[in-house]
Amino acid sequence: MSVADWIDQQSQLDTLITAVENATTIGLDTEFVRISTFHPRPGLIQIAVDGDAFLIDPQADLDLKALGHALTGTTVSILHAAQEDYEVLFRLTGSIPSPVFDTQVAYALLNDKISLSLSGLVAEVLGKELSKEETRSDWTKRPLSEAQCQYAKEDVLVLEPIYEILCQQLEEAGRLDWMHEEMRSIRERNATTLVDGDLETQVHKFGNAWRLSPEGMSRLVHLVQWREDAARRVDKPRKHVLGDQSLFSLAAAGRVGRHHQLVSQHGLTDKQADRFGSQLQRVLDESLEAGTIAPPPPPLSKRLKDALKERQTKVEAIAKSLGIAPEMLVKKRQLVASLDGRQWMPSGWRKPLLEDVFCG
DSSP: OOGGGEEOSHHHHHHHHHHHHHOSEEEEEEEEEOSSOSSOEEEEEEEEETTEEEEEOTTSSOOOHHHHHHTTSSSEEEESSTHHHHHHHHHHHSOOOOSEEEHHHHHHTTSSOSSOOHHHHIIIIIOOOOOOTTTTOOTTSSSOOHHHHHHHHHHHHTHHHHHHHHHHHHHHHTOHHHHHHHHHHHHHHHHHHHHHOOHHHHHHTOTTGGGSOHHHHHHHHHHHHHHHHHHHHHTOOHHHHOOHHHHHHHHHHOOOOOHHHHHHTTOOOHHHHHHHHHHHHHHHHHHHHHOOOOOOOOOOOHHHHHHHHHHHHHHHHHHHHHTSOHHHHOOHHHHHHTTSSSOOOOOTTHHHHHTTTSOO
16 A cells, blocks of 8 residues: 555645545445444545545544535545445544445345345446455554555445446436435435434334333333433443333333332343433433323234235335335335324335335
């Protein structure tokens, strides 16, 4: 790796930012570590411009805000499976890249593999083998090895050739508008979740929430939000703050009780009971003042389960005719929500494709 490829000086970064702003497209990737933390620990930002790859050291004393601004201009950033990259880049630059072309999403709009890895995509589209040897490297250690740097550069250099091929295929299939819509939707969702947390997804994990009273559901939502905030603040995984079973038990009971009750009835450790007991009581009190929340509907009846199977069969047939995975059209939880009283309906490019599925 040449010195010019490694960016750890502000003057080097400024030069690269100018190149990014003047480019039509760039390849973009990040390397990070997340083992026992809530937030990813950034190790590297890779950018490919005009066939050259540059490795930005996020541990260096760099002002990355200007890079974030450059990534939200007119240049198209090409990423693969960008969800976690969004999080890394948002925390480093304060911005979410846009416009973005996600090669994993693009491939899923053309084929029946919904979560193809980058190495699998390179093999499928370019007929090349991409090294996997450094996949589990510790990207936060310095200095990085030559093998790590070469791996990181190869990962980002393949993106533009893949983009050119997939973009042409999408246009020929009349699905380029689908791709643009998907990217806008993903960005809008991330703009909310990266700031406020993904409360909806975290609450949805509680499959027994339908058993709760409206008061209990309010308690659960407030407890989940408290845990989300606490995990962000202490930078620990959610389960290290408090487990799902403990949250649900507290939501159902509606009271904290004494230290021994937190441990014996709700499954907290002694350390958690000491640390969070008063906070948890405050959250329960606040949920009472905030009012009730309707719990999700109960599981589908036998009749509605039959209707679900019928809709799944129709979706599978449509997906097969399009050559894509059924999950790319509609997820099972959305099909359930269309039948259990929540009246979910498809929108955007999916709406005309699926309107016959939801007419009955």
